C-alpha cells in the first residue's frame with residue numbers, strides 16, 4: 001500500500017458543538033436554547049422547560065474546563081478546532097438589540113486558549129441551538145424575521161472575533177431541516193402538522209440568511225473564508241434497475257440542492273420542479289435573488305454513512321442513521337447504533353462535490369459512535385478503542401485517495417474529539433472521542449478526562465501529516 005499523502009498545511013483537528021459540551025445552560029447570562037428542552041434528542045417531543053434528565057444542561061462542563069480540554073487537543077497536535085458559538089449566550093432571546101457581554105467574553109477566553117496553542121478556530125455560527133424564544137415566539141425559521149436576528153448575531157460575532165477567526169460555517173447540516181425541523185430550523189410546529197409550504201419557506205429563509213452573512217463577512221473581514229455545512233449522504237441505487245437509479249438521483253438531489261444554492265447562487269431546475277409538484281409557491285423577493293448570488297468560499301460537510309434508495313415500495317426498508325437514514329445497503333456493516341460504515345462513500349462524495357462545485361472541501365465531522373470501556377493498561381486508565389482507530393484510519397485513507405483523485409481538501413475535524421452528549425439520542429454512552437469523559441447516561445460520573453488508545457494514534461498521525469495511515 002502506498003503512503004497516504006496530505007498537502008502541506010492540511011488542517012488536522014476535531015469538532016464539537018456548544019450544546020453538546022458546554023453545559024452551564026443558565027450561566028453567564030445565557031438564555032434557553034431549543035436543546036435545553038430536548039432531553040431525548042430528536043426522538044422525543046420537546047418539554048415545556050428544562051428537565052433534570054437533560055444531559056445537555058450540564059454537558060461535559062466544557063464551559064469551565066475548556067482550557068484543560070484545549071490543552072489535550074494541543075497535545076494531540078491539533079492545528080484546527082471546530083466549535084460552535086451558542087447563539088443564546090450572545091443574544092439570550094435571539095431578538096434583542098444588544099448582545100450579552102458575558103457570553104462574548106467566554107468565547108474570547110476560548111479563542112485566547114486556542115491562540116496560545118497555535119490552533120486555528122473553525123466556528124459554526126448555528127449548530128442546532130436556536131434560542132428557544134425564537135422557536136416559541138416566531139416558530140423559528142418559518143419567520144422571515146429570523147434573517148434579521150441572525151444577521152445581527154453574525155455582525156456581532158464578526159466585529160468581535162473577526163481578526164481572530166478566519167473560518168466560519170453558517171448553519172450546521174443545513175439540509176437536515178427536511179427531516180428535523182425543530183432541531184435544525186427551530187420550528188416548534190410538530191413535523192406532522194408542518195405544511196410543506198412552510199417548511200420550504202423556512203429553508204429559503206435560512207439560505208437567504210446564509211448568503212446575507214456571507215456577503216457581510218466578506219465586507220467586514222476580507223481574509224475570512226465562509227463555508228456552508230451539509231450532511232453528506234451518498235445515495236446508491238439498491239439495484240441496477242434504472243427506476244432505482246432515478247430514485248437514488250432524486251434522493252441525492254434533495255440534499256445537493258442546498259449545496260447548489262450555496263455554491264451557484266440560485267435554485268437549480270430540479271428543485272424548482274419539486275416545489276411545483278408539491279404545490280409550494282415560495283415567497284422570493286428580488287432582493288433575495290440578488291443576495292443569494294453571494295456564494296460560499298468552501299464547502300464543509302459531515303460524513304458518517306451512505307444509504308440506498310429504491311423505487312420499489314416492497315423493498316423499501318427504513319434504516320437507521322444520521323438524522324435522515326435511508327434504505328440499508330446489504331453489502332455494508334453497521335455501527336452499534338445502526339449507522340452503516342462505508343469509507344469508500346467518503347471518497348465518492350469528495351469527488352462528487354469537487355466535480356460539481358469546484359470549491360475547496362472540508363470534512364468537519366466524521367467518526368464512530370461506540371460503547372467504550374475504561375480499563376487499566378500499564379498503569380494508565382484508558383480505552384482500547386481499536387474499532388475507532390480502524391474506522392478513522394479507513395475513512396482518512398479514503399480521503400487521501402480523493403486527494404490523489406485531484407480533490408482540494410482543506411482539512412479534517414473528527415467529530416466529538418472529546419466524548420460529548422449525542423445529538424440524536426441525547427446519550428453519553430454513544431462516544432466518539434479520543435478523550436474519554438467519565439459521565440454516564442444517568443448523569444453520574446466525575447467528569448474526569450482519560451486519553452484513549454486512539455489519542456496516541458491520532459497524535460502520531462498528525463505528526464506524520466497522515467503518513468502513518470495503514
Ligand code: BG6
Pocket residue numbers: 017020128172173302322323365369415421422423424425430
Ligand atoms: C451530526 C451533528 O448530525 O452528527 C452532530 O452535526 C452530531 O451534532 C453528530 O452529534 C453525530 O450524531 P449523534 O446523534 O451520534 O450525536
